[in-house]
Amino acid sequence: xxxxxxxxxxxxxxxxxxxxYNANYLKFAERGRTExxxxxxxxxKSLKESKGILLVVRHIEADYLKPGHLDDLLTxxxxxxxxxxxxxxxxxxxxxxxxxxxxxxxxIVCVDADGLKPVRFxxxxxxxxxKGI
Amino acid sequence: xxxxxxxxxxxxxxxxxxxxYNANYLKFAERGRTExxxxxxxxxKSLKESKGILLVVRHIEADYLKPGHLDDLLTxxxxxxxxxxxxxxxxxxxxxxxxxxxxxxxxIVCVDADGLKPVRFxxxxxxxxxKGI
Amino acid sequence: xxxxxxxxxxxxxxxxxxxxYNANYLKFAERGRTExxxxxxxxxKSLKESKGILLVVRHIEADYLKPGHLDDLLTxxxxxxxxxxxxxxxxxxxxxxxxxxxxxxxxIVCVDADGLKPVRFxxxxxxxxxKGI
Amino acid sequence: xxxxxxxxxxxxxxxxxxxxYNANYLKFAERGRTExxxxxxxxxKSLKESKGILLVVRHIEADYLKPGHLDDLLTxxxxxxxxxxxxxxxxxxxxxxxxxxxxxxxxIVCVDADGLKPVRFxxxxxxxxxKGI
Numbered sequence: 001x002x003x004x005x006x007x008x009x010x011x012x013x014x015x016x017x018x019x020x021y022n023a024n025y026l027k028f029a030e031r032g033r034t035e036x037x038x039x040x041x042x043x044x045k046s047l048k049e050s051k052g053i054l055l056v057v058r059h060i061e062a063d064y065l066k067p068g069h070l071d072d073l074l075t076x077x078x079x080x081x082x083x084x085x086x087x088x089x090x091x092x093x094x095x096x097x098x099x100x101x102x103x104x105x106x107x108i109v110c111v112d113a114d115g116l117k118p119v120r121f122x123x124x125x126x127x128x129x130x131k132g133i
Numbered sequence: 134x135x136x137x138x139x140x141x142x143x144x145x146x147x148x149x150x151x152x153x154y155n156a157n158y159l160k161f162a163e164r165g166r167t168e169x170x171x172x173x174x175x176x177x178k179s180l181k182e183s184k185g186i187l188l189v190v191r192h193i194e195a196d197y198l199k200p201g202h203l204d205d206l207l208t209x210x211x212x213x214x215x216x217x218x219x220x221x222x223x224x225x226x227x228x229x230x231x232x233x234x235x236x237x238x239x240x241i242v243c244v245d246a247d248g249l250k251p252v253r254f255x256x257x258x259x260x261x262x263x264k265g266i
Numbered sequence: 267x268x269x270x271x272x273x274x275x276x277x278x279x280x281x282x283x284x285x286x287y288n289a290n291y292l293k294f295a296e297r298g299r300t301e302x303x304x305x306x307x308x309x310x311k312s313l314k315e316s317k318g319i320l321l322v323v324r325h326i327e328a329d330y331l332k333p334g335h336l337d338d339l340l341t342x343x344x345x346x347x348x349x350x351x352x353x354x355x356x357x358x359x360x361x362x363x364x365x366x367x368x369x370x371x372x373x374i375v376c377v378d379a380d381g382l383k384p385v386r387f388x389x390x391x392x393x394x395x396x397k398g399i
Numbered sequence: 400x401x402x403x404x405x406x407x408x409x410x411x412x413x414x415x416x417x418x419x420y421n422a423n424y425l426k427f428a429e430r431g432r433t434e435x436x437x438x439x440x441x442x443x444k445s446l447k448e449s450k451g452i453l454l455v456v457r458h459i460e461a462d463y464l465k466p467g468h469l470d471d472l473l474t475x476x477x478x479x480x481x482x483x484x485x486x487x488x489x490x491x492x493x494x495x496x497x498x499x500x501x502x503x504x505x506x507i508v509c510v511d512a513d514g515l516k517p518v519r520f521x522x523x524x525x526x527x528x529x530k531g532i
Contacts, residue, residue: 010167011177012160012289014282016336017447017512021278022429022456026422027145034143044144045204048416057421061460067515070282071178113416116466145422147415149469150314150379154411155296155323159289181283190288194327200382203415246283249333276433277443278426293411300409310410311470337444 001132002079003036007094009072020068025102026060029092032076033108036090040128051122052113058087062104072096080133086110086118088129134265135212136169140227142205153201158235159193162225165209166241169223173261184255185246191220195237205229213266219243219251221262267398268345269302273360275338286334291368292326295358298342299374302356306394317388318379324353328370338362346399352376352384354395400531401478402435406493408471419467424501425459428491431475432507435489439527450521451512457486461503471495479532485509485517487528 007028015021033055034044047053068074074094081089087109094102110121121129140161148154166188167177180186201207207227214222220242227235243254254262273294281287299321300310313319334340340360347355353375360368376387387395406427414420432454433443446452467473473493480488486508493501509520520528 008164008167010160010164011281011283012163012287015277016280016282016284017277017453017455018282018284019455019515023278023422023425026425027143030145030421031141031143034141043204045202045415054416056416056418056466057463059462063458064456067455069178071176116418144414144416145420148410149311149413149415149417150320150322150410151415151417152322152382156289156292156411159292163288178282187283189283189285189333190330192329196325197323200322249285274430274433276426276430278429293409296411297407297409300407309470311468335444337442 002077003032003039003132005032005035005076005078007031007074007076009068009070009074011070013068014070018069022064025062025064025094025104028074028076028094029104029106032078032092033090036078036132040132042125042128047125048113053119053122054111054113054116055108056111056116057106058109059107060104062102064102066099066101068094068096068101074101080129081105083126083129083133085120088121135210136165136172136265138165138168138209138211140164140207140209142201142203142207144203146201147203151202153205155197158195158197158227158237161207161209161227162237162239165211165225166223169211169265173265175258175261180258181246186252186255187244187246187249188241189244189249190239191242192240193237195235197235199232199234201227201229201234207234213262214238216262216266218253221254268343269298269305269398271298271301271342271344273297273340273342275334275336275340277336279334280336284335286338288330291328291330291360291370294340294342294360295370295372298344298358299356302344302398306398308391308394313391314379319385319388320377320379320382321374322377322382323372324375325373326370328368330368332365332367334360334362334367340367346395347371349395349399351386354387401476402431402438402531404431404434404475404477406430406473406475408467408469408473410469412467413469417468421463424461424463424493424503427473427475427493428503428505431477431491432489435477435531439531441524441527446524447512452518452521453510453512453515454507455510455515456505457508458506459503461501463501465498465500467493467495467500473500479528480504482528482532484519487520
């Protein structure tokens with residue numbers, strides 16, 4: 001499964017270089033992952049409050065390929081690369097039509113919300129991800 | 134005319150108090166104004182590049198009424214309060230269903246993109262706003 | 267007492283208009299208030315964790331007077347306008363040398379960290395603010 | 400040379416998970432690089448306006464090791480890993496006292512400010528970086 005989320009570029013996303021500020025692609029990516037979760041039936045808030053877990057970024061490797069600009073309509077594509085008991089690797093690509101602007105592999109770890117120590121994905125979340133692979 | 138824009142609250146919008154960070158309502162409001170502009174046929178980028186103008190915030194007066202939370206689906210309502218040759222006052226309200234979270238009156242000034250001095254709204258933009266009143 | 271905090275403008279603070287993005291002055295103002303608190307002996311984290319309170323923004327009224335630019339060294343001046351049992355009004359001015367860029371009156375309310383309902387300022391915090399008036 | 404910049408964590412930097420939001424470490428890193436540049440005699444604004452170049456992020460590889468929290472005083476350490484005619488690789492580490500929170504290798508490319516195409520570093524900037532190696 002490749003999940004897509006549309007994102008409009010506003011002034012808040014740009015910088016004085018006239019392009020989308022580099023850190024903001026990580027925000028776009030997190031919106032994409034959040035909507036991916038919502039699609040398979042989960043929300044960050046209930047993961048924290050009901051299941052006591054957080055999904056945190058552990059590692060990223062990213063390429064900035066072309067600049068984004070004010071008013072662009074971008075698409076974030078999110079898919080699962082691989083999965084373990086407590087972590088998952090997702091690939092996230094940001095496109096403006098055919099142009100790939102940004103590409104990232106991100107490793108997400110499931111941690112308990114209090115101690116922030118790695119814990120196994122809850123069964124239903126794991127099953128949701130497995131359907132997405 | 135009251136224009137509405139939907140906004141989802143992501144982790145990026147929240148703070149360690151567990152609520153939407155205060156400055157981020159101004160970002161939501163600008164998204165609302167930008168989509169208002171788009172609805173009447175204008176984009177920030179082309180206003181700058183084709184017409185040589187920017188619409189800048191000159192004055193705000195805002196109330197924070199209730200906190201927003203992670204995963205909330207908010208609605209920004211934008212309407213025009215009054216209009217002059219070089220400036221416009223808009224009212225912007227942020228709702229979560231029936232609950233009003235935030236209310237702002239914002240004065241926007243039309244300035245030339247180079248010198249940032251006030252200039253009259255271009256005729257077509259003025260006409261677009263007047264239809265919205 | 268007028269408390270001052272220096273702030274350097276980085277790319278993250280600017281937008282494609284080539285100036286400091288409007289919402290970011292509210293971030294600068296909060297940094298100023300936080301350093302004011304630190305000067306009188308308090309930290310946001312310990313206010314929350316030890317005293318169970320948050321200081322939240324309830325109302326703002328602000329003027330954007332001149333644009334800030336990349337690499338500017340700005341100064342936030344923070345002083346107390348007035349104080350009640352559960353709220354305080356502060357004046358915050360942002361300068362670049364002699365030029366005032368931004369001026370804001372902000373009403374801050376003391377709330378309990380769980381229910382976010384107004385509560386009286388703790389005595390020691392109230393005493394700290396009173397020395398600052 | 401290892402350059403260090405101190406950074407205080409404010410509410411704006413945190414999220415509802417109670418920790419520093421992942422994208423904000425990239426902002427901290429850019430502040431560190433900007434202060435590195437300032438130390439060797441250069442500013443982003445004058446690089447753009449006088450020399451017509453921008454230094455843009457092309458590739459990042461980063462590890463999130465421990466969470467940062469509200470009110471933390473962090474230190475960004477920046478050093479040069481390697482350098483070519485049009486690009487440079489920097490290592491940036493974020494510490495809270497002895498604890499390393501974040502580690503990143505970032506590839507920066509020198510581009511012309513108009514077309515955003517790679518160009519050689521200006522001689523004086525190259526010489527400045529070489530002193531830093």
